Amino acid sequence: MFPGVYGFTWEPGNLIFLGIFYSVVAIILGTMGIVLVRSLKDFQSQKADQIRWKLDFEDLPEGNRTCRHELTGEFRHRTCERGFDCRECPDHAKLVASKIRTIHPGYETGDEEGCILGFDMPLERQYHRGHTWVMTEPDGTTTVGLDDFGSRLIGEPDEVRLPAAGTSLHLNGTAWHFKKNGSDLRILSPVDGEVIQTGGKKAGWYLKLKPLGKKMDTRHLLRGAEIRPWLAREMERLEFSLAADGVGMSLADGGALVEDLSKEYPSLDWDAVWGQMFLEP
Amino acid sequence: MDKQLIIRGLRRSPLSKFLLWILPWVALLGLGLYAGYLCLARGLNQTNMDNRFAFGLWIYLDLTIIALGAGAFFTGFLLYILKKDQLKAVINSAVVLGLICYSGAIVVLMVDVGQPLRAWFTFWHPNVHSMLTEVTFCITCYLTVLLVEYAPLVLRNRKLRQIPSLLVFEFHLHKVMYVLAGVGTFLSFFHQGSLGGLYGVLRGRPFAFREGIGIWPSTFFLFILSAIAAGPSFILLTTWLVSKLSKKELVKREVLSLLGRISGILLMVYVLFKTIDTLIWINHTAPASGFNPFDFYSWEPFGTWLLFAEIVVCGLLPAIILLDKKRREQTGWLVSAAFLVCVGVMLNRFVFTIQTLALPTLPFDRFLSYVPSWQETATFLAVVAYGVLIYSLSFRYLPLFPQEKELRQS
Numbered sequence: 001m002f003p004g005v006y007g008f009t010w011e012p013g014n015l016i017f018l019g020i021f022y023s024v025v026a027i028i029l030g031t032m033g034i035v036l037v038r039s040l041k042d043f044q045s046q047k048a049d050q051i052r053w054k055l056d057f058e059d060l061p062e063g064n065r066t067c068r069h070e071l072t073g074e075f076r077h078r079t080c081e082r083g084f085d086c087r088e089c090p091d092h093a094k095l096v097a098s099k100i101r102t103i104h105p106g107y108e109t110g111d112e113e114g115c116i117l118g119f120d121m122p123l124e125r126q127y128h129r130g131h132t133w134v135m136t137e138p139d140g141t142t143t144v145g146l147d148d149f150g151s152r153l154i155g156e157p158d159e160v161r162l163p164a165a166g167t168s169l170h171l172n173g174t175a176w177h178f179k180k181n182g183s184d185l186r187i188l189s190p191v192d193g194e195v196i197q198t199g200g201k202k203a204g205w206y207l208k209l210k211p212l213g214k215k216m217d218t219r220h221l222l223r224g225a226e227i228r229p230w231l232a233r234e235m236e237r238l239e240f241s242l243a244a245d246g247v248g249m250s251l252a253d254g255g256a257l258v259e260d261l262s263k264e265y266p267s268l269d270w271d272a273v274w275g276q277m278f279l280e281p
Numbered sequence: 282m283d284k285q286l287i288i289r290g291l292r293r294s295p296l297s298k299f300l301l302w303i304l305p306w307v308a309l310l311g312l313g314l315y316a317g318y319l320c321l322a323r324g325l326n327q328t329n330m331d332n333r334f335a336f337g338l339w340i341y342l343d344l345t346i347i348a349l350g351a352g353a354f355f356t357g358f359l360l361y362i363l364k365k366d367q368l369k370a371v372i373n374s375a376v377v378l379g380l381i382c383y384s385g386a387i388v389v390l391m392v393d394v395g396q397p398l399r400a401w402f403t404f405w406h407p408n409v410h411s412m413l414t415e416v417t418f419c420i421t422c423y424l425t426v427l428l429v430e431y432a433p434l435v436l437r438n439r440k441l442r443q444i445p446s447l448l449v450f451e452f453h454l455h456k457v458m459y460v461l462a463g464v465g466t467f468l469s470f471f472h473q474g475s476l477g478g479l480y481g482v483l484r485g486r487p488f489a490f491r492e493g494i495g496i497w498p499s500t501f502f503l504f505i506l507s508a509i510a511a512g513p514s515f516i517l518l519t520t521w522l523v524s525k526l527s528k529k530e531l532v533k534r535e536v537l538s539l540l541g542r543i544s545g546i547l548l549m550v551y552v553l554f555k556t557i558d559t560l561i562w563i564n565h566t567a568p569a570s571g572f573n574p575f576d577f578y579s580w581e582p583f584g585t586w587l588l589f590a591e592i593v594v595c596g597l598l599p600a601i602i603l604l605d606k607k608r609r610e611q612t613g614w615l616v617s618a619a620f621l622v623c624v625g626v627m628l629n630r631f632v633f634t635i636q637t638l639a640l641p642t643l644p645f646d647r648f649l650s651y652v653p654s655w656q657e658t659a660t661f662l663a664v665v666a667y668g669v670l671i672y673s674l675s676f677r678y679l680p681l682f683p684q685e686k687e688l689r690q691s
Contacts (some may be wrong), residue, residue, distance in 0.1 A: 005406070007407070018407075018409070021418050021422075028422065028429070031457050034457065035450070035453045038453045039446070039449045042449045042452075043446050048445035048449050052445075054452075055448075059683075271290075275289040275290060276290070281289065
């Protein structure tokens with residue numbers, strides 16, 4: 001095995017065989033060493049939340065990763081490859097800058113003000129794909145809350161864990177947790193920001209954030225004419241999730257979602273449905 | 282607690298039903314551990330092997346499960362090196378199967394070799410001219426690789442994933458998987474070959490002795506070929522079996538077809554070379570050693586039917602079925618062919634291990650018979666039970682089939 005050990009000889013066979021063996025061992029140990037160093041580095045720089053979202057996003061079925069520009073009819077078929085972070089997407093920037101940007105006309109009509117497909121979705125707010133809303137306040141802070149669709153899906157949670165003031169949130173990281181019927185889910189943060197205030201149950205579970213940089217970047221959030229087609233797709237996704245548990249296509253076209261859907265179908269695997277809808281597969 | 286460990290969106294049987302399923306396997310494992318203890322504590326007199334019949338049920342088991350476990354490294358090679366992305370659907374299951382096969386083989390070898398306190402001798406004083414040394418080194422290294430490959434799968438368990446440090450570690454481990462797949466392929470090629478080479482160099486056993494290229498007898502290459510042909514079929518077969526037992530669709534149909542096609546192509550190549558090898562052995566190698574090759578088949582029950590069953594029934598026939606697209610699209614044909622491929626490789630290892638040792642080689646030799654003792658059988662069954670337990674636990678708590686969730690929703 002080693003020079004000096006009984007049985008070792010300086011023969012070519014010995015050297016070739018042991019050389020190959022030590023090379024293999026070195027590759028395995030070296031690879032593990034690299035993994036450990038990289039892990040330690042990322043863990044220390046608090047990238048765990050980003051990595052979690054990256055892995056979760058990869059686990060989402062393709063149908064749940066639809067690009068916002070497909071929802072609006074600008075693309076026939078397009079899957080997001082950037083974790084719903086349009087801020088660095090060159091195509092998004094081009095489409096926004098383009099004067100010929102067209103949104104399917106059928107999506108812009110027929111809603112009462114602030115009420116889209118039966119949901120209370122004020123147009124002055126911007127929306128994240130994980131069902132949170134964002135509103136920029138005049139003082140430069142930002143308020144974040146769960147949108148009406150998300151609220152109706154969860155109903156009355158058993159427990160909500162909001163982050164403490166001073167906590168830094170990162171886009172698609174964890175904003176807060178809720179527990180219901182034994183399920184523990186996280187709500188994704190729609191923006192980067194530092195928590196300066198939180199609101200409890202009576203105030204409707206919200207967070208007030210100040211930007212981490214100079215200004216809050218919200219280019220990736222859905223707004224205006226994008227909200228209706230997105231909600232229509234979310235209804236489809238919900239029907240799809242419920243159908244997997246045998247409910248079938250039970251949401252009649254034109255009807256509004258009840259206040260607490262989980263109460264209506266207590267026997268369903270709500271853990272799976274919430275996971276799908278809140279993007280935590 | 283149990284529900285919190287199951288991957289979100291997957292349906293698994295109630296805990297009570299699961300415990301009922303694993304109970305007999307735990308009992309079998311317990312019996313096998315006791316038998317293993319007897320062999321280690323009292324010696325190999327607990328077995329029915331002797332100095333003439335030194336390779337028995339255990340070595341047969343080792344050779345067979347290592348051949349079937351080749352599906353792990355070969356699937357990894359196809360996915361990470363050749364970029365056959367469709368195989369992502371079965372890679373996790375393949376890794377678990379590989380781990381079970383290799384760790385099971387090592388445990389049985391440890392009982393067979395005995396003297397566990399001196400196990401390190403093989404590494405410290407290696408005989409570099411022995412095929413077995415290469416096998417020992419390769420299997421040890423490859424088991425380490427398989428454990429490292431299994432780790433990210435375990436860390437993907439729902440509860441473990443909540444721990445940030447483990448999540449980050451799993452993420453980076455997954456990123457280097459192609460390196461480990463490459464190392465695994467290298468190691469597997471060599472030890473599969475060395476296991477075959479071990480028989481091919483037995484000049485004193487003319488039934489197994491083969492000529493070859495350089496220091497490698499033809500069995501070196503045939504063992505590699507047969508293992509990589511059978512590996513995908515074994516994965517196909519287990520996936521189908523688990524799907525039937527759990528009553529769940531686990532992978533898309535085209536993945537099974539792809540596994541079948543890969544297995545079919547490799548099997549056809551193997552059958553071709555095996556036929557050439559057998560013809561050379563019949564017409565040249567055996568006569569050159571002073572034997573009429575057909576005399577080896579005059580000892581019942583090891584007649585020529587065994588050769589026919591191995592090459593034609595479990596080789597050529599499944600290869601033709603798997604290469605026929607129309608037949609491959611029908612699950613009955615596909616699964617039957619995969620089953621035949623696995624039986625074929627088991628038969629091949631049986632012939633090389635048991636038939637080789639049973640046949641007389643010297644004029645005063647007699648035909649030997651061997652029936653394993655209950656201790657040998659119990660240890661053998663314990664490995665099967667261990668495999669079922671590890672796979673059952675992995676299937677319940679880990680994401681073995683990434684397409685399962687999507688298929689359930691559709």
